[in-house]
Amino acid sequence: MPFTPATADQRFVLTHVTRIADLAASERFAAASDDVVDAVLEGVGQLAEGEWAPLARAGDTVGAKWTPDGVVMPDGFVQAYHDYVEGGWGMIGVPEEFGGQGLPFAIQTAVLDTLGSANMGFALAPTLTVGAIEALAHHGSPEQQALYLPHLATGEWTGTMNLTEPQAGSDVGALRTQARPLGDGKWSIKGTKIYISFGDHDMAPNIVHLVLARTPGAPAGTKGISLFLVPKFRLDADGNPAEPNDVRVVSIEHKMGLHASPTCVLSFGDHDDCIGELIGPEYGGIRAMFTMMNNARLNVGLQGVQVAEGATQAAVAYALERVQSARAGSTSRDSVRIVEHPDVRRMLMRMKAQTQAARALVYLAAAQVDRATLGEAGAQNRLEILTPLAKAHGTDIGCEVSSIGIQVFGGMGYIEETGAAQFFRDARITPIYEGTNGIQAADLVGRKLGLDNGGAFNALIADMKAEAKDATLIMLIETCDEIGRAMMALDADDKLAGSYPFLTMLSVAVCGWLMERQGRIVADSGEASDFLAMKAAAAKFYIDQIVPEALGLKAAATAKADVLYSVAAELFAA
Amino acid sequence: MPFTPATADQRFVLTHVTRIADLAASERFAAASDDVVDAVLEGVGQLAEGEWAPLARAGDTVGAKWTPDGVVMPDGFVQAYHDYVEGGWGMIGVPEEFGGQGLPFAIQTAVLDTLGSANMGFALAPTLTVGAIEALAHHGSPEQQALYLPHLATGEWTGTMNLTEPQAGSDVGALRTQARPLGDGKWSIKGTKIYISFGDHDMAPNIVHLVLARTPGAPAGTKGISLFLVPKFRLDADGNPAEPNDVRVVSIEHKMGLHASPTCVLSFGDHDDCIGELIGPEYGGIRAMFTMMNNARLNVGLQGVQVAEGATQAAVAYALERVQSARAGSTSRDSVRIVEHPDVRRMLMRMKAQTQAARALVYLAAAQVDRATLGEAGAQNRLEILTPLAKAHGTDIGCEVSSIGIQVFGGMGYIEETGAAQFFRDARITPIYEGTNGIQAADLVGRKLGLDNGGAFNALIADMKAEAKDATLIMLIETCDEIGRAMMALDADDKLAGSYPFLTMLSVAVCGWLMERQGRIVADSGEASDFLAMKAAAAKFYIDQIVPEALGLKAAATAKADVLYSVAAELFAA
Structure with a gap:
């Protein structure tokens, strides 16, 4: 499966969503200059495209094998991992005091985004190491940090x-x-x-x-x-x-x-x-676990972005090549590339829009880790409320986009050899691990809504309201505001009954807010490029078609638990 | 995976959705007396539960194997297929003139529903035979019919x-x-x-x-x-x-x-x-192919019902057994069965409601085959317009429900041994074959909307409007009416751009109409049983939560093609 790093979108999102320049203005993240960020994206892109992506199929077809001597990775993985360590890619986000590069977590997120888009299963190894580093950096003794952190920071261990x-x-x-x-x-x-x-x-x-x-x-x-x-x-x-x-x-x-x-x-x-x-x-332990897991949740949300990116690239490449049927309504009876058929084009546009939206959501959350590190007011709360959204909605999008990818491939998508099925199968674990998406929804309505007496939620709503222009997007934000405030007063069952649809609505509101902003920036810039034209189209599609869909969830988000408990548990088997 | 035939729901849908008594009142289908229908459902249920379901896992893990001597089925399949033939199950829907039982296609649908819920891949063999029978019965010469039909009708060949x-x-x-x-x-x-x-x-x-x-x-x-x-x-x-x-x-x-x-x-x-x-x-050839494929499309829509039924039963059984965590808001700190947690219960209720809705939709379409056989006015048109809905929406539901099934299982759902993953993998072909769901949507807006100068569509809308009571359901029906009428005037690109979301909206309207009717029948009956209580809850959930979701698709269904073509095809790779 050919793979091209999504560098342009990553750069755009880092600039306009995470506002990386704010971070680089601090002493802590002074290293994150434009040149360094560009060099990091380009460098990891080369590793991902040149070494990691070519191993993705063997990762699936051969897979890691259990042997009496321990687990053995497929051919090529040991070398590719070695090159990741040697290239210093594990060090990106590790604080300088522990021997790392001290770059923002948001940049590390972009690095993992690229590696995982190339080879999602493989990228889980460094992702987990990040969790161990976080736990040790925050809770380890100086001796433990001295003995273990340098080796974990490089990724050597x-x-x-x-x-x-x-x-x-x-x-x-x-x-x-x-x-x-x-x-x-x-x-x-x-x-x-x-x-x-x-x-x-x-x-x-x-x-x-x-x-x-x-x-x-x-x-x-x-x-x-x-x-x-x-x-x-x-x-x-x-x-x-x-x-x-x-x-x-x-x-x-x-x-x-x-x-x-x-x-x-x-x-x-x-x-x-x-x-x-x-x-x-x-x-x-539980406190340390949350340190380790909170960023892990963002990284799992990021896996949704990764698999969506990979699936989209594969589907686009296929649709640009596969010739089938004349275009309806055309005077020509010649067969065209399937990308020319409106419904295929709609699927591809949805894949692009959803992938970009998920990336914006997850990167925004990642930037809050850095802003919290800098002690920025409200950043920790913003991180807390965005974490369940990034994890759950990011992974829901990964599943949706990889399923659309199979549909674009048609019958070929169901045959394992094309690789489209691998994205679909790989994606399906992400809504489950690191806290199921249902648990993320429970976290949102049970803990995060009430954080700071509702202050975290209110601040997010206020920021979105202040910037949103589209009438339907504003309606979605206001509906989320209304539901969220009402939810705080509900009992646990009623809160939880609507939690998942509410999480989806709020996530789409955040994505809509960020996609609209990006579209506006393109329009205002007066600049033109293939990437910018696609960004503008994806932003418009997101606002015009995906935002209204989320409003359709209002009834489910506000439904109470009665109907669920109107029958005894055993009756579900009736 | 334990399996229980969904006989109660099938019986209820046959009675109140397909209105099988109407059919049995005809000479052609006089055999479809209540006693016969009950005996058929019970008999095929025994075969499915006793012989076919126990082979479902081996169907996946061993699978059909290519050998130099031809394809070999896993152990047990030859005998189980033999028993299907011996039991006369292939003959159910075959006209008496060809040696069959002459029962309605709707009853044959129920038979295949049960067999495929027990073992979806296996049930495809008889399903395909049905297509061959249809093609020969309608287009074969008397000699061909005499030589081949008796052997195909029994399923021997x-x-x-x-x-x-x-x-x-x-x-x-x-x-x-x-x-x-x-x-x-x-x-x-x-x-x-x-x-x-x-x-x-x-x-x-x-x-x-x-x-x-x-x-x-x-x-x-x-x-x-x-x-x-x-x-x-x-x-x-x-x-x-x-x-x-x-x-x-x-x-x-x-x-x-x-x-x-x-x-x-x-x-x-x-x-x-x-x-x-x-x-x-x-x-x-193309005319004969459509004869063969049209019913095949209904049968593929039915596969959506089958896999949804299987996945739901598996998830319910797991949720009734798996104990994990105390219930939020409860004074007890004891862990409970996960069926007691509101979000799990929401997932199970959605699975039940969607499965029942898909069954009602597909059976309704199947009954039109019989009504058309009887020459009932409007039945052929009704069949034509319902076919793309049954195929596309039935299979979309199969995919959605099997995905929720994995989520209910949590981490265990991702491990192949539990079987939850098999439903999810099996389901994913159904939106692709027998005409991709995108092609079904194109068929709906390109051919079926305009059928009889819009008469087929108008009649469906009128029937739904005449019966629907819920305000949101009425709104959905009216919105479909409005969009459908506007669509007839659009050019091909604009029509197709909104075709898939429109198909979903219209399908949900039909399902909502049928679910509301079933809920009302339960309420009016004054009868009580586990099945009826669950039906009432599922109907309420469908109307209250799933119908409003579909309204959220209005913007996508009415969107024009411009945004899709605002960028050149190659830019999707940008």
Whole structure:
């Protein structure tokens, strides 16, 4: 599948949505000059196009393999990962104090966007490492930071997150993995974790597992959880990986997609010899987990953008090449490229518009991480409220766009050889992991709406209202405002019953706000280019056709829970 | 995956949507008494539950296999198919004059609904045979009917449709397969066909291929196409399968799903010894194809119902069993079954409502086949206008519901072992084959709206308006009326630009009309049962939440083509 980095759109969104110049004006992010940003986008684009994209098919067809010696990646992955590390791409967003480049999280987001658009499953490895870095940078001891962070920052070692257990999926508080103090500041870890992405592989000399576990006598539920660092290989006195820890790969899952990413069942302490260290205070696990997961949620939203970008490029290339049927209403009876047929063109336009909208939404959220780092007023709240939208709506778009991609390919889309099906299969995990989209919706209405007594929500609505011009977009924003305010007063069931449609409405409002702004900037600029012409069309399509659709969700967003509970649970089987 | 036939809903829809009693009042369908209908539903339910459903997983994981001796089905399929034939299930809808039961097409639809809900890929074999029966019954000579129909009617022999060639997908007129007259009324066939479902298998002693081909000197395009009957084994003087014809299975496709259905590349006449017979007149191929395909389109719409039913049952069973997290807002901190969480319950309710709505839509269309057989005024027009809706919206619902099914399963849904992923993968072909859903939308706005000078459309709108009570539903019907009438005056590009959203709106209006009626019948009946309570809830949910969504498509349905063509085709790659 040919792949071209979406550099023009990334640059445009970084400039006009994240307003990267604001960030570069700060001392902290002074490195993010225009030249540096351009060089980063170009450089990672070359790596992605030249090395990562060509491996995407093998990632699916060969996939990561479980062997008695551990998980083995398909041919070429070890070298391509090595080149990612050598190129310094892992260091982009890592603070300078930990040896990184200190560039904004928004730039790191663009780097991962490009890598994941080229090869989504592969890009999950660095994505997870970012989570481990965040957890250590915020909650690790100076010794832990000194020993582990430099290796994680480069990507030389990779990181994992070990939350889920068979009985503890969305309900993390139900986990049972145990940590027993060994008296020397070390802990003995025992338990089984499932769904551990890149829980093992052969691309790095060490893997740093971050493991949630329960200490003796810990309170029940999430309050009693602590976070532990468990290296695959224990470090020797010089800090180098030495003897293996007691961590075993039990199996890898047989998944519908994302085959390049080994999803491991890990067993810790089969021989009572799995040694870990506490990160942060005892019982501080859930807080550390949220640090690790909040950005992970943005990065999963970004996976929606990645798969949408890849699927769109593939569909466009096919539609520009495949010749089939004369154009209806044309005087010519000659067959034309399918891109000329109105309904195919509508599908492609929708793919472009949705992909660009998702990118704007996720990058806007990513920029709040940086603004919060700078201590900008309201940035943390803005980040908090945008996170569920970016995760859920970004991934919903990834699923929708990859499904349209199959439709553009027609029968060929259902045959695995074309690769269109891979995007569709890969995409489908993203609304599930890192908190299902239903949980994102619950987070939005249960926590984020009420944040700062509604201040976070009100500020977002006010910013959108102040800038929006299109009447339907304004109506959508006002409807969200009305529903959101009313929702705060509802009981849990009623709130949750409408949460998902409400999340979609608010997400489309944010996307509409950002797409309209981008369209206006094109119109006002007086400049012309292929990219700008397409941006203007995509923005218009988004405002004219996708924004009104979201208004259709009002009834569902305001519906109460009664109808859902008007029948007993068992009657769903009737 | 446990499976229970949806007999109660089928019975309810047959009674109140297809109004089967009207049909049974005729001489032609007098066999369709209540007792017979009940016995058919119960009998096929037993076959589906007892034999077909247990094979569904192997259909996916083992799949049909290409071997040098032809295509081999997974273990158990040959016996299960045999029992289908022995049980007389293929004969249900075949007219008595051809040895069948002469029951309405609507009843045959219910039979295929049950079989396909149990095992969708498998049920495609009888579904295709139905198309071959239709083509022969309407266009075959008395000799052809005598030789082939009895064996196809029982299902002892199966049928295929050979339309597509590599360069002729949606554009059937571009096909190149040749038929050369042999002078004895026979023809020599030469060419390659792709995407031939059940093009070969080991469940029947003969396979009757219906092949579109071009005769010498035939006009270009669809006008010059003829339909040929090409048996896998030629018949001897007694009409029994004897020497093999020159038809070769080149390969079977590696598809994303529907693995139980072998999708063959067939080569006819490699050794210039493939002998076929003309069905109907020369150049009558496209007409015969439409006979064969029109009901096939309803049957593909029915596949949407099938996969939605299967996915819903699986998700409900999981949600009734899986315990995770306490219910928000509850005083108890005990974990509950996930069916108790409002957003999960919303997903399940949507699955139920959409599945029932799709069933009502497809069965209504199926009943028009019977009413047209009876010569009922307006029935043929009603069938024509409902066919694209049933095919496209039925399959869209199949895809949506199977995707929600994965979401209910959470992480387990992405693991192939649970089977939730199979529904999702199987479903995705249905919006593509038998005319992509985009082509259905083009058919709706290009042909069906204008049928009888708009009379077919007006009559449908009038019937809906006369019965609908809910204000939003009435608004949707009136909006469809307005858009449909305006569309007739538009040029091809503008018509097609809004065709797909319009098709969705009109489909939801029809579903809303039928769901509201069913809800009202429950309320008025004064009867109570688990099924009726669920029907009432699903109907209310559909009217209150899904109907308003469709109104949100108005802007897209009325949008003109300008924005799509505001950029050159190549700019989609910008």
